Amino acid sequence: MSSARKANWSDLTVRIASAVVMAGLALGTNWLGGLSFVVFWLLAAIAVLCEWLFLIRAGAKDWPTVIAASAFLILATAMAHEGHGISSLLIVAGGAIVLGAVAIARPRPQPLLTAAALPYAACVVLPVTSLRQDEPHGMLAIFVLFAIVWGSDIMAYFTGRTLGGPKLCPSISPKKTWSGFIGGVVFGAAAAGLVAGSFAVVLVGALLAAVSQGGDLLESALKRRFDAKDASHLIPGHGGAMDRLDGFVAAALAALLIGLVHAGMHPASGFVAW
Structure with missing residues (x-):
């Protein structure tokens, strides 16, 4: 294995450990x-x-x-x-x-x-x-949102690192590839459907997975403007809270808007119940 490939995966253990802690807190508070x-x-x-x-x-x-x-x-x-x-x-x-x-x-x-x-x-x-x-679908809506964003993020990372290929937006984020984007959208959509148990949510999941990666690019553009690699060093292996939540911010807002358009004042139902 080349030294470049080793460097690509060198931070994986730290990233996984930090992700497990953050995911545990997010899942636990959603349950409560x-x-x-x-x-x-x-x-x-x-x-x-x-x-x-x-x-x-x-x-x-x-x-x-x-x-x-x-x-x-x-x-x-x-x-x-x-x-x-x-x-x-x-x-x-x-x-x-x-x-x-x-x-x-x-x-x-x-x-x-x-x-x-x-x-x-x-x-x-x-x-x-x-x-x-928004009960009775509030908890499920957040779990589906996690599935979309985390599924998209994980598979975009692994697909992009494994397959490589043409760059998605090299002027903003030189490491992101079209293969990673497509892998992230496909897996985010599938994860949404599995958690929600609805084919309609698969389609919504594909849209939100794409929106999530767009949120990632938005934050990358801001960091590039100010010549910063990470927003901070708060989370080992992940940078700052902005670095970890950039896609989630965009997807959560989109999920709320979809829910409001579909079901008025019951956004969680409008998001996951079709």
């Missing part, structure tokens, strides 16, 4: 539901928020902005947990405007990207909160 689920995803959202704000300021720790943004995020999450979805969205929108305006006077001003940090982090916690609370 309630406040433990919301707190778990809120903490993940705050981590993403910090990484985004630190990244766009070249690692500078602008704590006043972080604290203000976190306060908006916590308040929005509390509103969503209590079933006040519109109020939650208004808090996120208002907070984004305030952060963008204040950022103009901060070091290394990035007003638009500072404003965008709050909606992006909110997409980590608010869609899954809305889906999980």
Whole structure:
């Protein structure tokens, strides 16, 4: 085996160990539901928020902005947990405007990207909160979402590393290949169908698997703009919370929108019950 191929797989053990811990926490809190689920995803959202704000300021720790943004995020999450979805969205929108305006006077001003940090982090916690609370399909909806994103991510990684081939978007992410993209979509769709027990969800799963990989590319574009390999070093073998949740953010938001369009105020049912 060549040294390049050995290097490709050298971080696999660390990646697997970290993934097992994260998956265990995600699965366990989904099973428990309630406040433990919301707190778990809120903490993940705050981590993403910090990484985004630190990244766009070249690692500078602008704590006043972080604290203000976190306060908006916590308040929005509390509103969503209590079933006040519109109020939650208004808090996120208002907070984004305030952060963008204040950022103009901060070091290394990035007003638009500072404003965008709050909606992006909110997409980590608010869609899954809305889906999980929609009984009787809330728990299943989150398990299906995990199956799509994890299945897509795992198979995109292994298929791309094994088969190689033409690059998907070399200007943004030089390592991603079309073979990895296709493998991820196919496996994500199959995993969704197996967990949900519905052929219709297979089709939805294929769409969300593609969306998930698009979310990965979006975060890669942001990191490339600021010349960063990882959003942080929070998770061994995976980089930061943003690096681990980039595809999940996009897929969760898409799942919520599909559920709302299909079933109105019962998004989990609209997502998995066809």
